[in-house]
Amino acid sequence: MVIIYGPTGVGKTALADMLAAKIPAEIINMDVGQFYTPLSIGTAKPDWKRAAVPHHLFDIINEPRNYTVSEYRTLLYKMVQEVIARGKLPILVGGSGFYLHSLLFSLQAAIKDVDITPFYASDANLWQELYKIDPARALQIDKADRYRIERALSIWHATGNLPSSYAPIYNPEADYLIIFVERNRKELYQRINDRVVAMLDQGWIAETQALAETPWQEFIQRKNLIGYSEISDYLAGSKTKKDFEAMITAISTQTRQYAKRQHTFWRKLEREIKKEKQYTGKSIGCLEVINLTNIKIDVYSNELLKRLSLR
Numbered sequence: 125m126v127i128i129y130g131p132t133g134v135g136k137t138a139l140a141d142m143l144a145a146k147i148p149a150e151i152i153n154m155d156v157g158q159f160y161t162p163l164s165i166g167t168a169k170p171d172w173k174r175a176a177v178p179h180h181l182f183d184i185i186n187e188p189r190n191y192t193v194s195e196y197r198t199l200l201y202k203m204v205q206e207v208i209a210r211g212k213l214p215i216l217v218g219g220s221g222f223y224l225h226s227l228l229f230s231l232q233a234a235i236k237d238v239d240i241t242p243f244y245a246s247d248a249n250l251w252q253e254l255y256k257i258d259p260a261r262a263l264q265i266d267k268a269d270r271y272r273i274e275r276a277l278s279i280w281h282a283t284g285n286l287p288s289s290y291a292p293i294y295n296p297e298a299d300y301l302i303i304f305v306e307r308n309r310k311e312l313y314q315r316i317n318d319r320v321v322a323m324l325d326q327g328w329i330a331e332t333q334a335l336a337e338t339p340w341q342e343f344i345q346r347k348n349l350i351g352y353s354e355i356s357d358y359l360a361g362s363k364t365k366k367d368f369e370a371m372i373t374a375i376s377t378q379t380r381q382y383a384k385r386q387h388t389f390w391r392k393l394e395r396e397i398k399k400e401k402q403y404t405g406k407s408i409g410c411l412e413v414i415n416l417t418n419i420k421i422d423v424y425s426n427e428l429l430k431r432l433s434l435r
Contacts, residue, residue: 129390130303131219139416143429148213151179152217166355228294229293231292253277262276303413306415308415317376324372350375358371
């Protein structure tokens with residue numbers, strides 16, 4: 125399977141479409157926001173229903189609930205095997221690093237049946253609580269990463285065991301090529317700024333407004349999906365031109381910061397995979413990085429197709 129990962133707005137979808145148009149392939153979603161049916165414009169969801177090649181795992185959740193990485197891993201590998209059985213290449217595309225990590229590193233079996241639903245009060249200093257219990261695990265988690273902090277604490281309360289004792293193990297279930305797609309920072313940031321404006325022109329405000337005062341509104345805020353909260357604040361205000369411009373600036377800034385975090389995640393994942401290969405001897409999987417500022421996407425796709433035909 126080919127996995128295309130990289131920062132938001134870099135051009136992952138365009139690369140996947142170009143590859144899939146030239147060889148028998150099917151595209152599988154790896155972006156968490158695009159799992160949810162009502163979230164389309166704000167998640168940059170492709171027009172997958174009208175695509176020339178089959179697309180999978182888009183619009184698979186119709187209710188505001190979390191989709192666990194274990195659920196995703198199970199469903200995705202089932203889909204991968206089905207695509208391979210049809211004689212086609214599975215191309216995974218998306219920017220959700222947590223889900224990418226789950227494909228390569230599985231949780232130890234002992235934790236799979238544990239109820240780890242978060243249950244903490246919103247005003248608690250959860251990171252400090254986790255640090256007192258399990259400093260090793262706390263130091264692996266950013267203090268602002270509430271989801272992972274709550275999850276670690278829930279493991280502790282459900283099992284009585286340190287969360288760090290449930291470290292994931294390197295266990296990919298299929299051979300893979302991960303392509304990390306990047307661009308020079310100035311170009312990427314300009315693409316991000318332009319895309320925010322384009323998404324607003326496409327109706328992002330109306331999409332957000334349609335979810336107001338529904339269970340989706342609270343869910344989106346809890347998931348911290350970029351842009352929706354800023355649009356909700358704009359709609360609740362005076363909606364002046366100045367407010368509109370401030371909203372665009374806030375969304376663009378958050379998106380650029382997210383792109384930075386995706387770069388950071390990739391560097392960490394790359395080190396992690398190389399370390400696992402070194403110490404476990406597992407040779408499965410390849411990694412490569414391409415910079416679309418320095419190489420044309422069609423040139424790279426043609427070169428990649430030649431290499432894939434030799435595998």
